[in-house]
Amino acid sequence: MKYYKHIEIDNYQTIRENSVRFVLDKYLVKTHSSFRQFDWNLYVQYCPEIVPALAKYDLVPYGGFVYTINSQDSSPLHIDYISDVYNKCRINIPIFNCEHSKTFYYKKIDKDVQGTSVIQSDIMFYSKESDTKTISYMKFDPNDPGLEKVDEMIVDRPTVIRVQEPHRVMIDSNHVPRVVLTIHTYKDPVYLLEDEND
Numbered sequence: 001m002k003y004y005k006h007i008e009i010d011n012y013q014t015i016r017e018n019s020v021r022f023v024l025d026k027y028l029v030k031t032h033s034s035f036r037q038f039d040w041n042l043y044v045q046y047c048p049e050i051v052p053a054l055a056k057y058d059l060v061p062y063g064g065f066v067y068t069i070n071s072q073d074s075s076p077l078h079i080d081y082i083s084d085v086y087n088k089c090r091i092n093i094p095i096f097n098c099e100h101s102k103t104f105y106y107k108k109i110d111k112d113v114q115g116t117s118v119i120q121s122d123i124m125f126y127s128k129e130s131d132t133k134t135i136s137y138m139k140f141d142p143n144d145p146g147l148e149k150v151d152e153m154i155v156d157r158p159t160v161i162r163v164q165e166p167h168r169v170m171i172d173s174n175h176v177p178r179v180v181l182t183i184h185t186y187k188d189p190v191y192l193l194e195d196e197n198d
């Protein structure tokens with residue numbers, strides 16, 4: 001299985017500069033880890049280039065989160081969401097310190113591996129298909145013998161990431177906060193991982 005793919009997007013340098021400005025202006029929480037929904041329309045005012053850049057991949061972006069990690073214990077091994085109705089992939093744009101972090105992927109070698117369901121009701125999940133007001137995810141123990149680390153990567157450029165396979169961001173505590181924008185799109189970007197024969 002392919003777990004991620006770095007992608008080229010038009011006007012990336014402008015998109016990155018505008019995204020950094022947006023996060024600095026509006027959303028960065030320097031001392032807390034968080035997964036915060038951002039105002040999509042406001043973001044597009046800062047960064048109109050994102051829409052045509054993703055249209056090239058037949059993706060229509062409509063919302064997203066600023067994911068800030070300040071401490072390793074706030075980044076558990078997990079699967080995002082607990083429902084198949086959500087996309088298998090999102091698009092991540094690096095903002096701060098991503099080059100000092102790594103994302104690890106695990107697979108279940110024992111299909112009976114059980115995670116722990118975690119509900120975060122203090123943040124709103126943004127989806128036009130759902131009125132869900134909470135984020136649910138499944139947390140796993142990275143030392144569980146039923147799990148095996150299978151891949152790793154660095155979000156140092158726009159990246160399609162699988163979010164419904166166990167994954168974890170390992171940070172360098174000397175370089176925090178580690179921040180990405182993670183973007184939801186119509187048409188699941190997973191198709192970009194399925195084109196290749198693996």
Ligand SMILES: [Fe+2]
Nearest residue numbers: 078079080163
């Ligand atoms: Fe995740």
